[in-house]
Structure formats: C-alpha cells, structure tokens
Amino acid sequence: MFEFLVRLGDDRLVIGHRMAEWCGHGPILEEDIALANIALDYTGQASALLALAGDMEGKGRSDDALAYFRDETQFRNALITELPIGDFGFTIVRQFLFDCHSVLLWEALAACGHATLAGIAAKAIKEDTYHLRHSSEWMRKLGDGTAESHARVQASLDTLWRYTGELFEHDAVDDAVAALGIVVPHDTRAARWRSLVDGVLREATLVVPASPGPMVTGGRRGRHTEHLGHMLAEMQIVARSHPGASW
Amino acid sequence: MSTPALTRDELFGILEEVKDPEVPVISIVELGIVREAVAEDGGVTVTITPTYSGCPAMRVIEDDIRAALSARGVHEVRISTVYSPAWTTDWIGPDAREKLRKFGIAPPVPVEAGGLVTLTRRRAAAVCPYCGSRDTVLQSEFGSTACKAIHVCRGCRQPFDEFKPL
Numbered sequence: 001m002f003e004f005l006v007r008l009g010d011d012r013l014v015i016g017h018r019m020a021e022w023c024g025h026g027p028i029l030e031e032d033i034a035l036a037n038i039a040l041d042y043t044g045q046a047s048a049l050l051a052l053a054g055d056m057e058g059k060g061r062s063d064d065a066l067a068y069f070r071d072e073t074q075f076r077n078a079l080i081t082e083l084p085i086g087d088f089g090f091t092i093v094r095q096f097l098f099d100c101h102s103v104l105l106w107e108a109l110a111a112c113g114h115a116t117l118a119g120i121a122a123k124a125i126k127e128d129t130y131h132l133r134h135s136s137e138w139m140r141k142l143g144d145g146t147a148e149s150h151a152r153v154q155a156s157l158d159t160l161w162r163y164t165g166e167l168f169e170h171d172a173v174d175d176a177v178a179a180l181g182i183v184v185p186h187d188t189r190a191a192r193w194r195s196l197v198d199g200v201l202r203e204a205t206l207v208v209p210a211s212p213g214p215m216v217t218g219g220r221r222g223r224h225t226e227h228l229g230h231m232l233a234e235m236q237i238v239a240r241s242h243p244g245a246s247w
Numbered sequence: 248m249s250t251p252a253l254t255r256d257e258l259f260g261i262l263e264e265v266k267d268p269e270v271p272v273i274s275i276v277e278l279g280i281v282r283e284a285v286a287e288d289g290g291v292t293v294t295i296t297p298t299y300s301g302c303p304a305m306r307v308i309e310d311d312i313r314a315a316l317s318a319r320g321v322h323e324v325r326i327s328t329v330y331s332p333a334w335t336t337d338w339i340g341p342d343a344r345e346k347l348r349k350f351g352i353a354p355p356v357p358v359e360a361g362g363l364v365t366l367t368r369r370r371a372a373a374v375c376p377y378c379g380s381r382d383t384v385l386q387s388e389f390g391s392t393a394c395k396a397i398h399v400c401r402g403c404r405q406p407f408d409e410f411k412p413l
Contacts, residue, residue: 047301119333130411
C-alpha cells in the first residue's frame, strides 16, 4: 500500500514541480497563472497522498519528509513526469497525456475499497477534469494552429509517446493493493485512455507516431533519467539546508 | 485549564467570523469549508475540507480558526482535514452568493451533472457582477486564485472573476 501511494504521490509531486517551473515564464499572463494553478493542485494532491503513505508506513514520516528527504532512487514517479519542461508545446503535450491518464485513474480509485484514498480521488478528479480541459484546448489550438506550432507539438508527441506505456504497467504492487480492495484495471483503462487521446488528436490534426520504438520504463523501480536528480537538487535544497525549519 | 462549554451553534457562530483570506466577504462556514465543530475532551475539534487540494489559503485558514477560538478562551484546538465528501460550490448558499456578487465576483453557477470526463467546455455563461449582462466571454479557466476563472463582460467591457463551479 505504501509503495502504491508513493507512486501516485511522486507522479504528482514531480509533474507539479515541473509545471511550477513555468511560473514567471509563461508565454502569456493567463497561462502563467494557469500553469501555476495546475502545479498547485498536483502538489496538493501529492501532499495528501504522501501524508497517507506516511501514515500507512507507520514510521512517522510526514509528506514533507517523503518529498524532501528521499533520494532519486527512492522516487517512484513515472519517467514522463520528470522530463524537462521543453517548450510550451512539449509541456502541454506531456500534461495532456498525463491528465487523460490521471482522470481515468481517479475514476477507478474513487470507487475503491479504501475510504481515505477514495475521498482523495473523488476530490482530485474534479481538479484534473479542469486540467484536462485546459490541456486538450491547447492541444487543439497548437496542433490545428500554425505550421510552426503544429510541427512542434507533433515532435513533442513523437518524443513523449514512448513514455506513456509506463502509466499502464501492472506489477506485484498492484496485486498487493487489489487484496485491499484497490483495483485499477490497467488494460481497460489503457484502452479508454487511447480513445480519449485519439479523439483530441484528431481534432488537433496530430497523429500517434507510426514507429515510436519500445516503451521506456523504470521509474516505478527507482531507475530514472538523468533529469530527476537535477530537479530534486533544486526542489530539496532549502529543506535539506535548514532541516526542521518552519515558515 | 478549562475550556468554556460551547454548543455546536456557538462554535459555528465563532467560526462564522473567520473569513476566507482571499475572498474576505464570506466566511469559511458559508463556503462549506467547515464540516463539523465539536467541544470534547477539554478542547474543540474542527473538521474542515479543502476547496482545492493545493489551495494555499488552507494553512492560513487553520491559523485563523485557532486564533478565533483562542480569543474565546478555547486554547486546545484540533483541526482535522477530510477529503470526503468532496467540496463543491453547490454548498455556497444564496446569501453568500449575493455577497460574492456585490464584491465583484460572479457567483458559481450550479455544477453540471454529466460524465466524469467532459472535454467540451461547459455551459451557462457567467453573469457580469457589475452590470448583470449575460454577454460574457471566458478569458481563462484559471484566475487569481485556484477557485476563480477570468471573464470579460461584453456589455460593460469590465473584466471580472468568477467563482468557478466545482
């Protein structure tokens, strides 16, 4: 259960931090605000999930302890969440692919047998539905926009596609939580995810890459890209330099 | 140290004085953030629910709750956060909606029923809090705080915040 919750929490902590990197750098003021807002929602969800993980673990680790005092190999986020932000189009495509996945995941968890997790899921699905509307709107604008914007988001989609398989991987951790009444049907979710994604891609005049290559995975086992360590260094330095400080 | 024996109504009366830090015209009771308040074991337990998971005002609200109760002699305050049932703008009553409108924030329209995953944009247009026009355009789904969206009124050319339905 701890491992399952840490995966969920780390996905949102890491993608939330990446989104927050746009604060002050957004292409227009409204987007600057939107990306910061979405970052806050994801970070808030991460906080709830990691706090629950800490409770379940029973070693007295808080959400902050888990976020700031674990090293790279102890993070369990999917690799797609840790890739650098790239240009605005890259961030939007990543967000769109992740939001689609997240909404469907919450839908399954809102009905799960663990009351606290179901409560977090029922709340988060409302927020992620908003996020998905935002990211799919931009997919349409950029994909069906200028030749330049189309080419950029298509290239981002080509790069990111290989990282989507990891979001639907099933392993022993899923089996373990299934025994507790937490069932995430990855196969049917993957199919629904694909039809959600396809629907928006069609309107955005974008296509799934024909030969993307094999799926890249490893994050769930703590094997990350070279990018996560740099991100964590920045994210964790204040908490580690001043342990126990409060503000 | 003894805590004055306060009834649930009295506790809610005190909490009614705690305003939302970012929308100071309505209280956390009117917003539906306070779910329960009970005097027990020589202290008070207040159960709250966040509006948005990442709402940065929640910590301030917790401090304000402690301060308001402390001013009434209640120094042992436990705050518990619940996520279920998930907060919804449908909990904001008619009086509070009117206060929002007078403050220049369009009150939330009723939450639309429907599938969980709705990709198409809602909906009933936000009504301009300044001139009452329905001829308004959504500028951005995300506004100055997590709970607001930005609109522009075509009637009076005024940009305004809407408390977005959730």
